[in-house]
Amino acid sequence: xxxxxxxxLDAWELEILDLFVGIFETFGLPKSTxxxxxxxxxxxxxxxxxxxxQKLSISTGSASQGLKLLSTMGAVHKQNVPGQRQSSxxxxxxxxxxxxxxxxxxxxxxxxxxxxxxxxxxxEIPKENTHAQQRIHTxxxxxxxxxxxxxxISTLFGN
Amino acid sequence: xxxxxxxxLDAWELEILDLFVGIFETFGLPKSTxxxxxxxxxxxxxxxxxxxxQKLSISTGSASQGLKLLSTMGAVHKQNVPGQRQSSxxxxxxxxxxxxxxxxxxxxxxxxxxxxxxxxxxxEIPKENTHAQQRIHTxxxxxxxxxxxxxxISTLFGN
DNA sequence: TACAAGTTTCATTTATTTTTGAAATCTTTA
DNA sequence: TAAAGATTTCAAAAATAAATGAAACTTGTA
Numbered sequence: 001x002x003x004x005x006x007x008x009l010d011a012w013e014l015e016i017l018d019l020f021v022g023i024f025e026t027f028g029l030p031k032s033t034x035x036x037x038x039x040x041x042x043x044x045x046x047x048x049x050x051x052x053x054q055k056l057s058i059s060t061g062s063a064s065q066g067l068k069l070l071s072t073m074g075a076v077h078k079q080n081v082p083g084q085r086q087s088s089x090x091x092x093x094x095x096x097x098x099x100x101x102x103x104x105x106x107x108x109x110x111x112x113x114x115x116x117x118x119x120x121x122x123x124e125i126p127k128e129n130t131h132a133q134q135r136i137h138t139x140x141x142x143x144x145x146x147x148x149x150x151x152x153i154s155t156l157f158g159n
Numbered sequence: 160x161x162x163x164x165x166x167x168l169d170a171w172e173l174e175i176l177d178l179f180v181g182i183f184e185t186f187g188l189p190k191s192t193x194x195x196x197x198x199x200x201x202x203x204x205x206x207x208x209x210x211x212x213q214k215l216s217i218s219t220g221s222a223s224q225g226l227k228l229l230s231t232m233g234a235v236h237k238q239n240v241p242g243q244r245q246s247s248x249x250x251x252x253x254x255x256x257x258x259x260x261x262x263x264x265x266x267x268x269x270x271x272x273x274x275x276x277x278x279x280x281x282x283e284i285p286k287e288n289t290h291a292q293q294r295i296h297t298x299x300x301x302x303x304x305x306x307x308x309x310x311x312i313s314t315l316f317g318n
Numbered sequence: 319t320a321c322a323a324g325t326t327t328c329a330t331t332t333a334t335t336t337t338t339g340a341a342a343t344c345t346t347t348a
Numbered sequence: 349t350a351a352a353g354a355t356t357t358c359a360a361a362a363a364t365a366a367a368t369g370a371a372a373c374t375t376g377t378a
Contacts, residue, residue: 010291011283012280012283012284012291012295015276015279015280016280016294016295016298018276019273019276019277019298022269022273023269023273026187026269028185028187030335030336030337031336031337032336032337041294042291042294044290048354049354049355050354058337058338059337059338059339060338060339060340060354060355060356061337061338061339061340061356061357061358062336062337062338063355064355064356064357065336065337065356065357068356085345085346085347085353085354086353086354086355087354087355093297095300095301095304106185110181110182110185114178114181114182117174117177117178118178120174121171121174121175124170124171125171131203132169132171132201135175135200135201136171136175138252139175139178141254142254145254145315145316146316148315149312149315149316152311152315153308153312153315156304156307156308156311156312157304157305157308189365189366189367190366190367191366191367207324208324208325209324217367217368218367218368218369219324219325219326219368219369219370220326220327220328220367220368220369220370221366221367221368222325223325223326223327224326224327224366224367227326244323244324244375244376244377245323245324245325246324246325
């Protein structure tokens with residue numbers, strides 16, 4: 001039934017890969033990376049990089065880079081089993097933890113950066129230019145709204 | 160000071176364009192589209208498509224497609240002034256309304272679609288395959304969490 | 319209705335992103 | 349420490365996405 005010996009995938013696994021490819025696409029992440037997460041999500045046991053390459057028919061480079069990205073995202077975990085040369089990888093299944101990355105590592109830095117740029121721009125506009133001042137001011141209120149909303153968002157998906 | 164006669168942009172306008180290009184990039188939207196929104200955001204008066212092409216040095220095709228997308232997003236509004244051949248465009252300044260689009264037109268359909276696909280997949284897996292059933296089940300709980308969270312998100316950015 | 323202004327469409331070009339795979343690097347063990 | 353195994357890096361190739369601009373289409377005007 002399951003076919004862990006050969007390199008073929010079950011129908012339900014293919015469907016789930018598709019699903020993740022779609023989701024990851026929304027965030028602008030490459031297909032190969034989505035598929036790596038997907039196959040690990042489906043797997044019963046942690047997998048080796050080599051197995052991932054085989055099952056998905058992707059290159060060593062793709063696997064290496066994809067796994068690195070997924071690791072820094074906290075979406076997969078690298079385990080070093082003593083007495084085994086290769087590292088093993090398993091998926092993070094907690095939605096809350098996955099979202100924590102998106103919020104903390106992606107959204108927050110962008111917000112902070114935006115805030116700095118806005119102050120910078122504002123300080124460069126003469127007070128007489130009320131139109132420009134008004135526009136910047138509106139953007140700053142957007143900024144503040146986002147600032148207040150972010151922490152609540154993680155909460156919404158909590159366990 | 161402002162330079163609406165020629166095609167040059169003020170420093171603060173360039174900065175704001177950059178800012179929007181960055182934000183739009185996060186959502187996988189093209190640079191030209193971001194710039195169109197940016198220039199309309201900065202403008203004191205509604206603009207004609209032709210003026211947008213000139214100010215941004217983009218082609219008619221880009222302007223047309225970008226404006227169409229922004230219109231369906233509700234991010235810009237097309238106004239037809241009687242006695243004027245060309246349509247005018249102005250930016251939507253309300254953050255809440257902008258987010259409403261992202262949530263309603265993008266996120267919700269994807270969620271609904273995901274839900275359908277999951278049920279479909281589940282129905283195709285034999286009950287004996289407990290591993291697969293378990294994985295699908297977890298995804299369905301993700302689904303439900305997202306479902307509950309979505310409506311709250313729009314709220315957070317309300318006026 | 320014919321003409322002209324304005325806009326959209328879409329095949330082609332250009333730019334960007336992703337993937338590959340072989341060489342370089344790092345790691346383990348004999 | 350040498351040799352083999354595992355992983356990473358990165359230049360080049362392939363795939364994808366965005367922008368262009370001329371032709372087709374639409375709409376208003378004489």
